[in-house]
Ligand SMILES: Nc1ncnc2c1ncn2[C@@H]1O[C@H](COP(=O)(O)OP(=O)(O)OP(=O)(O)O)[C@@H](O)[C@H]1O
């Protein structure tokens with residue numbers, strides 16, 4: 056590789072109301088490399104990339120792309136100039152189909168006016184199958200799972216045929232199988248001479264596909280290194296300024312508590328097929344499986360977010376009828392959703408109001424919300440989860456992805472539920488904060504709570520859970536105790552090889 | 555996060571929060587300079603009275619718009635309420651008041667059910683209600699105005715306390731109570747949450763349908779209340795009295811910075827919006843601008859005000 060550069064971002068400064076997101080950041084890429092961008096939650100990675108794609112305008116600094124000063128005022132112009140981006144938060148139009156989303160604004164035309172649907176569909180199908188996803192491309196995006204939406208976002212960026220592709224946490228919700236396909240695609244792109252900027256909090260991935268890495272901290276560049284020259288510990292040290300101790304908390308030695316939750320033969324047509332399991336006080340129950348296996352759907356069914364066609368839920372051996380989320384919450388069940396933008400947060404409201412949303416009834420006196428009590432709760436969880444925001448009254452839409460995720464967790468931790476279902480709890484959360492969240496989960500379990508954790512990250516499922524259930528196409532295909540579980544065993548059940 | 559990255563005061567924030575107040579200030583100054591009569595206490599008090607009825611409706615509209623809906627039926631409900639007050643004057647002040655309020659709220663309940671259970675779009679549901687309620691009123695009154703209001707209620711429309719019109723006081727009280735409801739009660743918080751993200755609200759244990767219905771009931775109740783004031787002010791009830799008022803209310807809410815897409819805004823903004831539009835009306839009359847031209851000016855100012863807000867919001871990127 057030569058020392059020539061395809062992209063140079065020089066002395067970029069960007070401030071938001073109340074925050075200096077980027078403080079004199081300098082960053083450059085060589086043609087044909089996969090360049091990782093690392094940093095803690097809120098370090099400024101997404102902001103830097105949004106400046107590159109012209110979604111944001113920098114306060115100062117310049118960008119040189121292919122030896123020319125890059126001065127585009129909107130994302131479409133940047134796209135035409137050869138920069139494609141997969142945003143961390145999805146930008147799909149929910150009511151439009153997969154094809155329409157992929158080609159939105161760039162529809163191929165027949166003659167000069169009519170949209171060429173046939174070409175569009177074929178193209179889309181090809182892109183998606185290259186990523187290992189077989190779905191009906193005429194389906195509306197709102198009916199897809201978060202992971203499938205992520206794949207559509209990736210396909211959309213690929214369809215632009217860009218010279219430089221930015222991927223902002225593309226794997227946060229994907230399982231290993233999809234990630235393998237994605238990495239295959241990345242390697243192909245690299246061999247075609249395309250440049251890729253890759254953001255992820257899963258450090259193993261950096262070693263697997265990236266050539267160089269640039270690390271940001273608190274809006275400043277820490278440095279750029281060749282990946283082979285680094286190990287995980289040094290990478291973490293550069294990111295967080297210290298080394299991390301033990302990553303996964305010790306499992307409790309206490310005996311399993313009483314059966315708290317029992318799910319009996321839950322069925323939802325086409326999604327869940329006769330599912331039964333139990334969860335006990337004091338345990339962390341992991342649920343693993345591939346994208347589309349029905350894990351989120353199972354959680355939603357238990358929580359009353361979706362109706363079920365058959366089966367029952369029992370708490371403390373008594374059957375309960377949960378037909379809406381409010382009922383579940385009253386029964387002391389909490390559910391932190393994986394889709395934070397669509398379901399987990401009210402983006403326009405402040406951090407404080409989001410955290411208190413599920414516990415408002417407890418904060419009322421004489422019919423009025425007690426601001427002091429509300430502030431106390433919000434402050435407490437800001438501190439416990441180290442949510443980086445200028446203040447509790449800052450709107451959550453101005454927080455970085457990982458910090459938004461922490462707000463979702465804070466909301467349900469504040470509720471202090473007895474049964475907590477966490478769907479991809481560490482999605483987009485940095486390594487330091489992850490370890491703290493695992494500790495917190497263990498602490499809650501030790502208090503006798505039931506934690507059900509859905510996760511696509513195998514090391515996480517294995518490292519944290521006391522027991523692991525594996526799902527495949529709407530069924531439970533495996534159950535393992537912590538001492539016997541391995542990645543291979545999970546994968547065999549997840550792909551349906553073993554039933 | 556290191557503290558040096560966080561700065562407290564921010565110009566963009568300041569403009570967003572107080573921009574409309576600035577517009578109001580400028581408008582006030584211009585009026586004061588151009589028309590000497592404008593600043594006279596009688597005139598100022600008169601403005602506060604003139605804006606009261608439409609102000610109360612606009613506050614109700616604010617609730618609905620924050621949930622992401624819209625209520626086109628406010629003018630019709632107001633008019634219907636004037637008919638009830640006038641029509642039932644024989645039963646005495648209190649029963650007539652209760653009847654007018656109860657029926658107005660019933661209309662809101664119907665709208666709420668149409669929107670939540672019937673899954674109608676708010677625009678269509680309230681458009682239907684707007685027409686139907688006028689029709690019911692015309693049927694009830696055979697198309698004629700009903701003269702007179704109950705004994706003992708006329709102070710609502712015509713009274714003064716220490717020189718301040720009762721209407722002004724009622725408007726102020728409504729605004730204060732509405733502000734408390736929106737900012738300090740569970741219902742208020744849920745109204746913002748539902749307007750911001752329905753599915754997210756539902757998964758947080760909020761009964762979205764009830765919250766939305768409550769907003770329509772509040773809007774109708776305030777329209778009914780405004781109708782009672784208006785009937786007593788004019789000493790008449792009439793089925794068409796409120797035509798066009800829904801548009802003024804929507805304009806006030808929008809000028810006040812409440813986004814029509816829901817989840818944002820508040821009573822303070824709406825009150826400022828109402829005052830801006832009220833001053834404009836008063837001023838254009840004072841300087842003898844002909845009626846047709848007034849409409850042009852008013853329309854232009856509304857568009858400019860909302861345009862300025864959206865430019866402001868986009869510039870922050
Ligand atoms: N639209 C916005 N409005 C206000 N502040 C913002 C906005 N976008 C980002 N910020 C702030 O800028 C800082 C950097 O955010 P950014 O999203 O770039 O972080 P990140 O490195 O991508 O973090 P993560 O790993 O959590 O995704 C954060 O402090 C965030 O609060």
Ligand SMILES: [Mg+2]
Pocket residue numbers: 100101102143223455456457
């Ligand atoms: Mg980010």
